[in-house]
Amino acid sequence: MSETKVEDGKITEYMGKRVFSFMRWRKLAAALSILAIVASIAALAMNGLKFGLDFTGGTQVEVGYEIAPQIEEVRGQLVDAGYEGATVVRFGSDNELLIKLPPEVTEKQTQTSARDEDATQSIGDKVVTVLRQNSDGDVDLRRVEVVGPQIGEELRDDGGLGMLFALAVVMGYVALRFQYKFSIGAVAALIHDVILVLGFFALLQLDFDLTVLAAVLAVIGYSLNDTIVVADRIRENFRKVRKAESEEIIDISLSQTLGRTLMTSLTTLLVLFALQFFGGELIHNFSLALVVGVLVGTYSSIYVSANILMALGITKEDLMPPVKEGAELEEMP
Numbered sequence: 001m002s003e004t005k006v007e008d009g010k011i012t013e014y015m016g017k018r019v020f021s022f023m024r025w026r027k028l029a030a031a032l033s034i035l036a037i038v039a040s041i042a043a044l045a046m047n048g049l050k051f052g053l054d055f056t057g058g059t060q061v062e063v064g065y066e067i068a069p070q071i072e073e074v075r076g077q078l079v080d081a082g083y084e085g086a087t088v089v090r091f092g093s094d095n096e097l098l099i100k101l102p103p104e105v106t107e108k109q110t111q112t113s114a115r116d117e118d119a120t121q122s123i124g125d126k127v128v129t130v131l132r133q134n135s136d137g138d139v140d141l142r143r144v145e146v147v148g149p150q151i152g153e154e155l156r157d158d159g160g161l162g163m164l165f166a167l168a169v170v171m172g173y174v175a176l177r178f179q180y181k182f183s184i185g186a187v188a189a190l191i192h193d194v195i196l197v198l199g200f201f202a203l204l205q206l207d208f209d210l211t212v213l214a215a216v217l218a219v220i221g222y223s224l225n226d227t228i229v230v231a232d233r234i235r236e237n238f239r240k241v242r243k244a245e246s247e248e249i250i251d252i253s254l255s256q257t258l259g260r261t262l263m264t265s266l267t268t269l270l271v272l273f274a275l276q277f278f279g280g281e282l283i284h285n286f287s288l289a290l291v292v293g294v295l296v297g298t299y300s301s302i303y304v305s306a307n308i309l310m311a312l313g314i315t316k317e318d319l320m321p322p323v324k325e326g327a328e329l330e331e332m333p
Contacts, residue, residue, distance in 0.1 A: 011244060014252045022254045022302060023247045026310060029303040033192060040199020047202045052209030053087075053147055055156040057103040060145045061127050066137030068094040071281075074131065081130040087207070089281035096142070098282070099127060159213045166220055167191065178231050185308035186227045189300040193223045196296045197289055211286040219293030226264070226301035230257050234309070238316050246314055250306050258302075265298040 011019050053060065071088050074097060078086040083101060091098035101123070124144035131139045167187055175183035197216055201208050233253040241249050272294065275287035 011248050011252065014241070014255075017255060019248075019252050019255045020258070022251050023306065023310060026303065026307050030307050033300075033304060033307075036199075037192065037195050040195045040202070043199045043202040047205060049198065049202055049208040050205045051156065052207040052212075053100045053102070054210040055208070057147050059101040059123050060143070060147070061099040061101065061124050061141070062091060062143040063097050063099065063128060063131060064140040064142050065095045065097070065131075065135065066139070067135070069097065069135065071097070073134075074099075077130060077134045078127070083127070083130075091282060101127075159210070163194070163213075163217065163220070166217060170220070170224055174228070174231070177228075178235060181309055181312045181314050182231045182235075182305075184312065185305035186224065186231065188308045189227050189297075189304040190220050190223055192300050192304050193219055193293060193296050197293050200292050201285075201289070206285055206288070209285070211283060212289045215286050215289035215293065218290060219297060222268070222294060223297035223300060226261055226297060227305050229260065230254065230301055230305065233257050234306075234314075238314075246316075247310065250309065254302055254306060261298060261301060265294055268294050 013019060071090065074088050075086060078088070078099070085102040087100040089098050089100075090096065124141050128139055128141045167190055170190060171183045171187045173183075174186045194216055197219060198208075200206075201212065206212075230253060233256055234250055237249045237253050237256075238246075241252065244252070269291065272287050272291045275283060276291060279287055
C-alpha cells in the first residue's frame with residue numbers, strides 16, 4: 001500500500017489523502033438514527049400528516065386583486081365569513097391569490113345547491129363577494145376547481161404505492177449491481193430519510209400535498225445517488241486494499257468521497273434555499289422537504305448505509321469477482 005500512513009495500527013492516510021475515522025462513531029450514529037426514527041414515528045402516530053387539499057378534497061378558488069392584499073387580512077376575512085380552515089397563498093404575482101377551502105367548508109356551502117357545477121360556481125361567487133366587501137379595489141374570480149374526496153384518497157394511495165415501488169426497484173438494482181448486503185444498506189438509508197422527512201412534517205403539522213410527495217420521491221433519488229457513489233468506492237477499495245480490516249476500508253472510502261458529497265449537498269442546498277426564500281408560498285413546503293431530505297440524505301449516505309454493511313459483516317470475499325470455472329487449471333504450468 002504505497003503512500004499509506006499507519007498510526008497505532010490504524011490507517012490515517014491513504015494515497016495522499018487523510019482518512020477520517022467515521023466508523024469509530026458508528027454506534028453513536030446508530031443511536032441517534034434510531035432515536036430520530038422513533039421520534040418521527042411517534043409524531044406520525046400522534047399527530048399524523050396534515051394532508052393538503054390534493055389528498056383530502058375541497059375547493060380551490062383563484063382570485064385577482066386590483067390592489068395587492070395582505071394575506072393575513074384575507075385569511076381573517078374568510079374566517080369571519082365562516083370559511084374556517086381556508087389556506088391562502090400568493091399565486092403568480094402579489095395581486096393574485098389561491099384560496100384552498102377544506103372539504104367540510106365545501107360541503108357546508110354546497111348542500112343547498114342542486115347541481116355540482118352551480119354549487120362550484122356559487123362557492124367562488126360567495127368567496128369573491130366576501131373579499132370585495134373588504135377590499136378598496138376590485139376583485140376578480142379567475143378560476144374555481146373542486147377536488148373530490150374520492151380522488152384525493154386515490155392520489156394518496158397511489159402516491160404511497162409509488163414510493164414503495166421505488167424502494168423495491170432500488171433494492172433490486174443495488175443487489176444486482178453490487179451485492180445483497182449493499183441493497184439492504186441502501187434501502188435502509190432511503191427508508192431512514194423518508195421517515196425523517198415525514199416525521200418532520202407531522203411534528204410541525206405542515207401541509208402535505210402532491211408537491212411534498214414529489215419532494216420525498218426526489219429525496220429518494222438524491223440519497224440513492226450518494227449511496228451508490230459510496231458503495232462503488234467501497235467495492236473498489238475492498239479489492240484494492242489488501243491488508244486492512246472492513247472498518248478501515250469503509251473509512252478510506254468515505255474519506256475519499258467526502259469532498260464530493262459535501263460539495264454536492266452544498267450546491268444543492270444553495271438552490272433550495274433560494275427557492276425557499278424567493279420561490280413563493282406555493283412551493284414553500286416543497287423546497288422545505290427537499291432541504292430536510294438533502295441534510296438527512298447526506299448524513300445517511302455516510303453513516304446509515306455503511307453502518308448496515310458493518311452490521312451485516314461485509315468482507316472481501318463478498319466482493320471478490322467470481323473465479324471462472326477452469327480458470328485455476330489454465331493458470332497452472
